[in-house]
Amino acid sequence: MSDENKISRRGLFMKLGILFNGLVATALTIPIVGFLLSSVTRGRANAYLSWVPLGPIKDFPEGETRLATFTNPYVTPTDGKTVDTACWVRRVEGKQFQVFAINCAHLGCPVRWFPQSGLFMCPCHGGAYYRDGSRASGPPERGLFEYPYKVQDGMVTIQAGELPTPGSPTASLFGNKAPCGARNELVSIESKLSACSKTNPSLGKTNT
Numbered sequence: 001m002s003d004e005n006k007i008s009r010r011g012l013f014m015k016l017g018i019l020f021n022g023l024v025a026t027a028l029t030i031p032i033v034g035f036l037l038s039s040v041t042r043g044r045a046n047a048y049l050s051w052v053p054l055g056p057i058k059d060f061p062e063g064e065t066r067l068a069t070f071t072n073p074y075v076t077p078t079d080g081k082t083v084d085t086a087c088w089v090r091r092v093e094g095k096q097f098q099v100f101a102i103n104c105a106h107l108g109c110p111v112r113w114f115p116q117s118g119l120f121m122c123p124c125h126g127g128a129y130y131r132d133g134s135r136a137s138g139p140p141e142r143g144l145f146e147y148p149y150k151v152q153d154g155m156v157t158i159q160a161g162e163l164p165t166p167g168s169p170t171a172s173l174f175g176n177k178a179p180c181g182a183r184n185e186l187v188s189i190e191s192k193l194s195a196c197s198k199t200n201p202s203l204g205k206t207n208t
Contacts, residue, residue, distance in 0.1 A: 051157040060091040060156065065113050065131065070160055087147065088113055089156065090131065099158050100133050101145040120144065
């Protein structure tokens with residue numbers, strides 16, 4: 001064999017190193033590409049628009065608020081138990097419901113429902129909400145976020161793939177709802193002051 005066809009030990013190890021690096025790079029690239037294309041290959045592009053069942057109507061008595069759980073449709077196999085999401089379901093009457101996100105509108109801590117006081121309370125910073133989700137007191141600047149819901153074939157379902165936030169389309173559905181219960185209290189105070197000024201004209205006079 002001529003010297004031109006001989007491979008030195010250094011050249012052999014160099015080629016083996018290049019081959020090994022190529023195999024490692026391929027092994028790392030496959031899962032990365034799979035992750036980037038997963039929304040297309042798994043048909044998840046519109047998963048957040050799907051309707052998720054919470055349970056039959058009979059599970060939610062009229063005038064009561066109960067905790068329900070659902071599986072988020074926008075998931076990956078590595079999400080584990082985090083796909084199980086909780087929410088508060090309030091049945092007003094008949095087929096009229098309110099489904100609240102469990103997260104406080106302040107910093108996202110899970111709120112609890114206290115039927116004795118008729119309030120949702122946040123354990124982190126003292127935020128409080130009325131039974132209809134409007135703000136009662138504390139740091140939150142608005143009421144609880146609500147999921148779009150519908151009743152179909154005796155089942156309560158929600159559009160739960162997207163967590164309601166101030167910038168989400170679902171939040172705009174409830175944009176006309178007063179986010180703060182204090183607004184109603186302010187109107188009540190103004191009405192009382194107006195009535196007092198009518199019964200006692202001296203209250204409406206100003207010093208000149």
